[in-house]
Amino acid sequence: MSEPEGERDVHAEQFGVKHIRDVYRRGMFEDESPDFPVSFDELRAEAAERMSWQAEAYVHGGAGTEETFERNKDFSRWRIVPRMLRGVADRDLTTEVFGQTHEYPLMITPLGVQGMLDEEGEVATARACRELDVPFVLSSLSSRSMEDVAEALGDTPKWFQYYWSSDDAVAESFLDRAEDAGYEAIVVTVDAPTLGWRERLLEKGYYPFLEGEGMGNYFSDPAFRAQLDEPPEENPEAAVDHFLSIFGDASLTWDDLAFVRERTDLPVIVKGVLHPEDARRAVEAGADGIQVSTHGGRQVDGSITAIEALPEIAEEVGDDTTIFFDSGIRRGEHVFKALALGADTVMLGRPFAYGLAHSGQSGVENVLRNTISQFDLTMGLAGIDDVGEITREAVRDERTL
Numbered sequence: 001m002s003e004p005e006g007e008r009d010v011h012a013e014q015f016g017v018k019h020i021r022d023v024y025r026r027g028m029f030e031d032e033s034p035d036f037p038v039s040f041d042e043l044r045a046e047a048a049e050r051m052s053w054q055a056e057a058y059v060h061g062g063a064g065t066e067e068t069f070e071r072n073k074d075f076s077r078w079r080i081v082p083r084m085l086r087g088v089a090d091r092d093l094t095t096e097v098f099g100q101t102h103e104y105p106l107m108i109t110p111l112g113v114q115g116m117l118d119e120e121g122e123v124a125t126a127r128a129c130r131e132l133d134v135p136f137v138l139s140s141l142s143s144r145s146m147e148d149v150a151e152a153l154g155d156t157p158k159w160f161q162y163y164w165s166s167d168d169a170v171a172e173s174f175l176d177r178a179e180d181a182g183y184e185a186i187v188v189t190v191d192a193p194t195l196g197w198r199e200r201l202l203e204k205g206y207y208p209f210l211e212g213e214g215m216g217n218y219f220s221d222p223a224f225r226a227q228l229d230e231p232p233e234e235n236p237e238a239a240v241d242h243f244l245s246i247f248g249d250a251s252l253t254w255d256d257l258a259f260v261r262e263r264t265d266l267p268v269i270v271k272g273v274l275h276p277e278d279a280r281r282a283v284e285a286g287a288d289g290i291q292v293s294t295h296g297g298r299q300v301d302g303s304i305t306a307i308e309a310l311p312e313i314a315e316e317v318g319d320d321t322t323i324f325f326d327s328g329i330r331r332g333e334h335v336f337k338a339l340a341l342g343a344d345t346v347m348l349g350r351p352f353a354y355g356l357a358h359s360g361q362s363g364v365e366n367v368l369r370n371t372i373s374q375f376d377l378t379m380g381l382a383g384i385d386d387v388g389e390i391t392r393e394a395v396r397d398e399r400t401l
């Protein structure tokens with residue numbers, strides 16, 4: 001596509017065949033076996049050993065019996081149909097999103113409270129993204145402030161995820177700050193009108209926000225601070241109470257999306273859509289993109305999975321809007337299948353969180369390098385040399401075989 005050859009070569013050097021050759025060579029001739037787990041299950045197990053019980057309960061936790069969380073990861077219904085001898089030596093992984101070139105069709109999904117996983121929290125993840133040119137979406141509920149994270153990201157594409165605040169002054173302040181700090185799109189999460197039933201947290205009686213975790217944006221916000229009698233540094237309990245009183249709003253309807261639409265010129269993505277009619281409503285309400293997501297199975301246990309929802313949504317609005325996808329992405333093959341079923345770009349969640357808990361910035365880099373390499377190899381082995389050419393033809397529905 002539009003990227004100069006030289007740029008692409010730099011990235012190609014780190015991924016795909018080059019990456020696996022390096023791993024084999026180091027293992028065989030330099031006696032350096034990799035110390036970073038390759039499979040997701042192994043990574044999660046090793047990361048868990050390094051995490052506090054609080055972090056493990058928070059990150060791992062899905063809603064209820066975790067049925068949706070588990071099923072999210074099952075992409076097996078869709079079978080890749082590889083094509084041969086199509087000249088795939090020069091593979092183009094770049095993709096255009098809202099007029100900007102992204103190096104890969106992979107972004108970091110908003111995931112709150114990363115300070116529970118690493119001392120540097122979102123700043124460590126941001127540095128990994130900057131290193132590998134992977135776009136980053138920052139949660140409203142981050143441990144570090146949006147300004148700190150923007151600085152760590154430099155020129156790397158950066159978006160801000162917005163959680164509704166029932167206080168308009170704080171809401172406006174968040175949107176203004178995000179734009180001032182250089183965030184280039186606003187992701188509005190709509191699937192959390194109330195708390196989910198998360199048994200891992202309920203069993204322990206633990207909720208991170210009550211101890212002031214994930215308050216990086218609130219405690220630094222001038223509008224939020226102006227509403228407190230004492231600053232959060234002096235009275236954190238009162239500040240947390242105030243946060244809880246303005247966080248979320250179960251009375252919201254599609255008409256309320258206008259609040260965000262009118263207050264920002266940035267592209268707006270509606271995250272947490274699972275029904276084609278909701279996707280249509282989002283587009284009608286002025287959204288520039290929608291993110292198909294079950295919030296990682298953390299909200300409605302027993303719900304349809306994100307990959308089940310994707311094809312119908314793509315059919316309904318795929319021609320009119322940009323489609324993002326998350327929930328259950330663990331490997332490059334999953335990225336490939338989601339793109340084939342209509343996503344334009346895919347967001348990675350828990351794998352990078354476990355990478356962060358495992359070994360900080362370098363852990364996130366390892367996860368990204370492995371995932372992008374798997375994707376690149378899958379694409380090449382399937383006979384496709386351009387991300388834009390991964391279409392529905394590339395997969396078959398097992399149920400129709």
Ligand code: FNR
Pocket residue numbers: 058059060072109110111112139140141161189271293294295296297298326327328329348349350351353
């Ligand atoms: C999330 N997710 C999330 N989403 C959001 O819009 N704002 C947020 O602050 C968070 N926080 C958060 C914390 C943790 C620990 C997890 C696991 C998830 C949801 C996230 O963006 C994404 O939808 C899921 O992570 C996708 O599921 P998998 O692939 O990670 O299982």
